[in-house]
Amino acid sequence: MTDALFDIDTPPRPPAPERESATVRRTRRQAEQLARGIHPLAGRGLHEQAAPADDRDEVGRRCGNCRWRRTLNYRSGSYPKCVHPGTRSAEDYEVLGPPRAAHSEASDCRAWWPACRDHEPGDPRLPDAMRWVPDPAVMR
Numbered sequence: 001m002t003d004a005l006f007d008i009d010t011p012p013r014p015p016a017p018e019r020e021s022a023t024v025r026r027t028r029r030q031a032e033q034l035a036r037g038i039h040p041l042a043g044r045g046l047h048e049q050a051a052p053a054d055d056r057d058e059v060g061r062r063c064g065n066c067r068w069r070r071t072l073n074y075r076s077g078s079y080p081k082c083v084h085p086g087t088r089s090a091e092d093y094e095v096l097g098p099p100r101a102a103h104s105e106a107s108d109c110r111a112w113w114p115a116c117r118d119h120e121p122g123d124p125r126l127p128d129a130m131r132w133v134p135d136p137a138v139m140r
């Protein structure tokens, strides 16, 4: 005998909502920013010649062909980071490092991302032909 007024079966609890990893949440948030025309690392608008975010095969300005994107080695790993100085002075940059690069996956710079307004074509370590970014106005 129970204290309940009616003798009914207790319905089963609904399953707990699936928890997303921090990486999945961040990826979704970055995709939403790009859809609004905001660069996830720079935190402001995209370059006027930026390649589209929804077509990764289309040529144009992307982080991947920007001279400020570097692969930094740390311990046994290598991490793609944006080393643009932003508004940081040379002295602060020397001490604090690049403002957009942190010791976190959150500051990894994806090569396919459309370029921010600080984009400068080319990685000085690459041959000229690989640094060339076609002008979309000429392509049409």
Ligand code: SF4
Residues within 6 Å of the ligand: 039, 041, 042, 062, 063, 066, 067, 068, 069, 081, 082, 083, 084, 109, 114, 115, 116, 117, 118, 119, 120
């Ligand atoms: S386009 Fe260049 S400067 Fe801008 S976030 Fe990407 S790597 Fe950095």
